[in-house]
Amino acid sequence: MELKLTDVSPVERYKLLIGLVIPRPIAWISTVNESGVNNCAPFSFFNVLSEEPPLCVTSFNVRSDGLTKHTLKNIHRTGEYVVNLVDEATADAMHLSSYEYPEEDSEFEKTGLTPAPCSVVKHPRIAEAAASFECRVWKRLEIGPGRELVFGEILIVHAREGVIDPTSKRISESSYQPIGRLFAARYCTTRQRFDLPGGLAKLSPEN
């Protein structure tokens, strides 16, 4: 079938695009608001883009009530934020933090997460996260009604012990088990890994 996207409503476009482009990595962004409330929320229009400069990008839409998301407000105010990466151990907490809580409520408290101090930015990172990036806003782009891209320069990488080999800087496959976003409340693991060419056929169906 062929779909011309002018014939498709934005809601249906969203469904098509997030259903086809899967799995997507998840930016679990933690920030603190001006009253000192620690906030975190997941975003899956996210990826890394470049190593020189080291950049990541996140796309924000508006809340269901049409207001700016708390995370984006905190980014606008401070020019900084923290991207935490989500693994199997933190999957449930991440999903719980995706609900729209009132601004005075902390997703850290709602989900039992621990805020840990950062080295450069004023926002907390999630202590339980497998890895976290301290980011400074590099560029913002308003791309449409209610859609904004935030490019972040990654200043500091934090990782749980065992995730990064200190010498080779390689990532340990056994220590880092990230999950991916599919659509709605559906996610996937990254347990089935293979080398191409030929490796896919050697995977056992029970894996």
Place this chain on the structure above:
Amino acid sequence: MDIDFQTLDPDIRYEFEKAGFTPVPTTRVKHPMIKESPASFECLLRQRTELGPGFQLPGPQLCATRDDGVVVAYGPERLAP
């Protein structure tokens, strides 16, 4: 409908032949799509932004749509030397 291989750019033709895939025509852009792929997006370059030495990023319009309904996607691409 299959594309006449002879009308394709030789480099593209070589890639398709080497991989054993079938190029098929698209509706809005001049490039072929891969018949065996489960889904394809026809994309127009909307904007390019220089990020740093050696890399360019076409377009900030990630998954945005133009008035003519074409999905505009983007990804890092290495500059030709």
